Amino acid sequence: MDFFSKLTKIPRQVIYVVIALAVMIPLIIPIGLPIRVMPKAERLYAAIDSLGARSKPVLISCDFDPQSMPELYPMLIAILRHCMARDVKIVVMALWPQGPGLAEMALTQVPTEYDKEYGKDYAFLGYKFGVTAILLGMGDNIKGVFPVDYYGTPLDSLDITKKMRNYKDLSMIVTLSAGDPGWRAWLLYAQARYHAPVGIGVTAVSAADVYPYVETGQVIGLLAGMKGASEYEILVHEGKYSEGKRTAVQGMDAQSLGHLIIMVFIIIGNIGYFATRRKK
Amino acid sequence: MNPSTDPLVWLSALLTLFIFSFLFRDNILYQFAEHLFVGISAGYLIAITWHNQMLPNLFEPLFLQGNLLYIVPLLFGLCYFARFIPKIGYLVRLPIAFMLGWGSGAIIPAIFQRDILRQTQGTLLVRDAFTSWDTGLWTVIILIGVLSVLIYFFFSKERKGILKPTANLGIIFLMLGFGASFGYTVMSRISLLIGRFQFLLGDWLGIIR
Numbered sequence: 497m498d499f500f501s502k503l504t505k506i507p508r509q510v511i512y513v514v515i516a517l518a519v520m521i522p523l524i525i526p527i528g529l530p531i532r533v534m535p536k537a538e539r540l541y542a543a544i545d546s547l548g549a550r551s552k553p554v555l556i557s558c559d560f561d562p563q564s565m566p567e568l569y570p571m572l573i574a575i576l577r578h579c580m581a582r583d584v585k586i587v588v589m590a591l592w593p594q595g596p597g598l599a600e601m602a603l604t605q606v607p608t609e610y611d612k613e614y615g616k617d618y619a620f621l622g623y624k625f626g627v628t629a630i631l632l633g634m635g636d637n638i639k640g641v642f643p644v645d646y647y648g649t650p651l652d653s654l655d656i657t658k659k660m661r662n663y664k665d666l667s668m669i670v671t672l673s674a675g676d677p678g679w680r681a682w683l684l685y686a687q688a689r690y691h692a693p694v695g696i697g698v699t700a701v702s703a704a705d706v707y708p709y710v711e712t713g714q715v716i717g718l719l720a721g722m723k724g725a726s727e728y729e730i731l732v733h734e735g736k737y738s739e740g741k742r743t744a745v746q747g748m749d750a751q752s753l754g755h756l757i758i759m760v761f762i763i764i765g766n767i768g769y770f771a772t773r774r775k776k
Numbered sequence: 777m778n779p780s781t782d783p784l785v786w787l788s789a790l791l792t793l794f795i796f797s798f799l800f801r802d803n804i805l806y807q808f809a810e811h812l813f814v815g816i817s818a819g820y821l822i823a824i825t826w827h828n829q830m831l832p833n834l835f836e837p838l839f840l841q842g843n844l845l846y847i848v849p850l851l852f853g854l855c856y857f858a859r860f861i862p863k864i865g866y867l868v869r870l871p872i873a874f875m876l877g878w879g880s881g882a883i884i885p886a887i888f889q890r891d892i893l894r895q896t897q898g899t900l901l902v903r904d905a906f907t908s909w910d911t912g913l914w915t916v917i918i919l920i921g922v923l924s925v926l927i928y929f930f931f932s933k934e935r936k937g938i939l940k941p942t943a944n945l946g947i948i949f950l951m952l953g954f955g956a957s958f959g960y961t962v963m964s965r966i967s968l969l970i971g972r973f974q975f976l977l978g979d980w981l982g983i984i985r
Contacts, residue, residue, distance in 0.1 A: 512799045519969055523977055523984050566971025567964065593824045625829045628882055644832075684883070688890040700964035704957045711918070712898030714890065721960065722967040746984075747970040754966040 500775075503768025511761060518757040522749035529752050531745065536710055537727035540670070540695045540717025544575065545735070547667050549583035553656060556586060557671040557682065561594035564674035564699050570725035570744035571672050571697040572602050574732050580610040580617070581737035584667070585656050589621040589642070591630070591677045596623045596646060609740060615654040622646030627677035631685035635663050635692075663692035668716060672697040679706060687714055697724060722747055778982030789980040792972055921949040 544554065556575060560568045579586050588599050603620055612618060621642040624630045633641040638660055639651045651657040659665070669692055673679040679696045686692040693716050696706055700721025709715045719728055725744035732738050780786065794809035834853075838846035852874065858867035899922050906912035927939060928946030935943050977983045 509800060515966075515969070516973075519966065520973055520977065523970070523973055563968070566974070567967045593821055593828075596824075623824065623828050625825055628879060632882060684886045684890050688886045688894070700960040700967060701957075703960045704953065708895060708898070709890075712894050714894055721963050722970065723963065741985075743974060747967070747974060750970045750973070751963065751966055754969070755962065758962055758966075 500768045500771035503764050504772060505768075506761070506764070514761075515754060515757055518753045519750040522753050523746070526746070527749045527753075529749050531723075531726055531730060531748055533727045533730055534724075536718040536720070537724055537731065538717070540697075540719060541578070541728060541731040541735075543668060543693070543695060543716045544578050544584065544670075545582065547579075547582060547584045551584055552665055552667040553585035553587045553660070554579055555666045555669045556588045556599075557669065557673075557678075558588065558590040558595035558599040559592050559671055559678035560598065560674035560699075561592055562598065565598065566743075566747065567699045567721045567725060568672045568674060568697060569598060569602070570722070570742070571719050571728060572599070573606060573740075574725065574728040574738075574742075574744075575670060575672075575697075576602055576606040577609070577738040577740065578728075578732045578735070580606060580612050581732075581735075583617075586618040587621060587656065587660075587666070588618065590623040591627055591681070592674070593623055593625070596620075600646070609738070615649070616656060619651070619654050619656045620646045621651075627681045628685070631681055632689070635685065635690040638662055638665075663690045666692065668693040668695055670695040670697065673702070674699050675702065678702075683709060683714060697728075722751055780980050780982065785979055789976055792976060796972075920945070925949050 590596050630641055644650050669686055671679050671682045682694050687694045695716040697719035703720035706718055710718050722744050726748045729742040729745050791809045794805040797803055798806040837843045852871045855867045855871045858864045899919055905915035924942050924946035928943040
C-alpha cells in the first residue's frame with residue numbers, strides 16, 4: 497500500500513484519539529482564542545436587556561434533555577443570570593419530560609446568586625405532555641393548562657403568576673430546544689397564532705433550520721449551539737451581570753481545535769482519494 | 777488533581793467510560809450501559825407521564841372530584857387499546873379521527889402563517905431591506921437562491937435554455953445549505969464530547985475548574 501492509499505485508510509481509532517486529545521488539551525491548558533459575538537445573539541441579549549423589574553415575566557421553556565446539556569444548559573444559566581440581574585421575573589417550564597430535572601438544577605443555583613425568592617421573582621411550572629394542546633391552551637389561559645406549579649402550589653397563590661392569563665402577560669418566550677417538541681412548536685403556536693415574541697436557543701444541529709425565521713423577524717434572536725451559549729455568557733459578563741463560571745466559553749478553545757483537526761482529516765482524506773483515483 | 781468523593785459522580789463517570797469503550801469495539805460494558813440507559817429512560821417517562829398527565833388531568837378529576845365529563849376522554853383513550861382485540865379493533869379509528877381532525881384544524885392555518893406567508897414576505901425585495909448595502913445584498917442573494925432552488929425542483933419542463941443554468945445555480949445553493957448543516961452537525965457533536973470531557977476532567981478528576 498503506497499502513501500496516498502494509506503491516507504484514505506487511517507484507522508478510526510487513530511482519528512478518535514487525535515480528536516480526544518485536541519478536545520482535552522485546551523480544556524486543561526486554555527489557549528484563549530477570541531470569540532466574536534454574532535448579531536443574532538446580540539439581538540436576544542438586547543431584547544432581554546431592555547426589560548426590567550416592571551416588565552412582564554419572561555417565559556423560558558427547557559425543551560432539552562441531558563444529552564444536549566453541553567450546548568443548552570449554559571444558555572439557560574446565562575439567560576437566568578441576565579434576567580435575575582436585571583430583576584426581570586421568570587417563569588420556567590418544559591415540553592420535554594427530562595427538562596424539569598435540568599431546569600430545577602439551574603433554579604437551585606442561579607436564584608441564590610441574586611438572592612431571588614420563589615413565587616415572587618420566579619416560578620417553575622414543570623412539564624406537560626401534548627405540545628399542541630399545551631401551547632394553544634396557554635394562548636387562551638395559562639392557568640388552565642398549569643393550574644399548579646411543579647411543586648403543587650396553585651398558580652393563583654404565587655405573586656408572579658396570580659394575574660397571568662395568557663401569552664399577552666409575558667414579555668417574551670425563550671425556548672431552549674434540542675428538537676421536537678421545541679422551537680418549531682413555539683413558532684407555530686405562540687408566535688404565528690398569538691404573535692408572542694419568541695427567542696430561540698438551539699443545538700448547533702438545528703441552527704441552520706432556524707436561520708430563515710430569524711431573517712424574517714419571526715424570531716427575536718438566536719443562540720446556536722455551544723458557540724451561541726458562549727456568546728451570551730460573554731455578553732452577560734461584559735454587561736457586568738455575572739462573574740460566575742462560564743462553561744461554554746471554557747469549551748470554545750476545544751471546539752475550535754476539534755474543528756481544525758476534523759478539517760485536517762477531511763483534507764488528508766481528499767488528498768488521498770484524488771491521488772489514488774488519478775493513478776487508477 | 778482533586779478527584780470527586782461523590783459516589784454518584786464516580787458512577788456517572790464509569791458509565792461514560794463504558795459508553796466511550798464502544799469507540800474501540802462493541803463490548804459487554806457498553807451493552808450494560810446502553811441497556812441501563814434504555815431501561816431508566818422508559819421507567820422515567822412512564823413515571824413522569826403518570827404523575828404529570830394521567831393523575832392530574834384524568835384520574836383526580838374523574839375519581840376523586842367526581843367530574844363525570846372526564847369519562848369521555850377516558851373512553852376515547854381506551855379506544856386506542858381496542859387494537860389488541862380484533863373484534864372491536866375498528867374503535868381505534870375514533871380517537872385517531874378526532875386527533876387528525878382537531879390537529880389539522882389547529883396546525884394548518886398556523887403552518888401557512890409561519891412557513892408560507894411570513895417566509896414569502898421575507899423573500900420579497902422591500903424598501904426596508906435596503907437600509908444598508910450589506911442587508912440589501914443579502915436580500916438579493918436570498919431571492920436568487922430561493923428562485924433558483926425552486927426552479928431546480930420544477931420537473932414539468934425540460935431543462936433547456938435559461939432553466940438549465942438557473943437549476944445548476946440552485947444546486948450550488950443547495951450544496952451550500954447542506955455544507956452549512958453538516959458543519960453545524962460537526963460542531964454539535966464536538967460540543968457533546970466537550971461536555972463529557974468537562975465532566976470527566978472537572979467534576980470527576982478535578983483537573984479543571
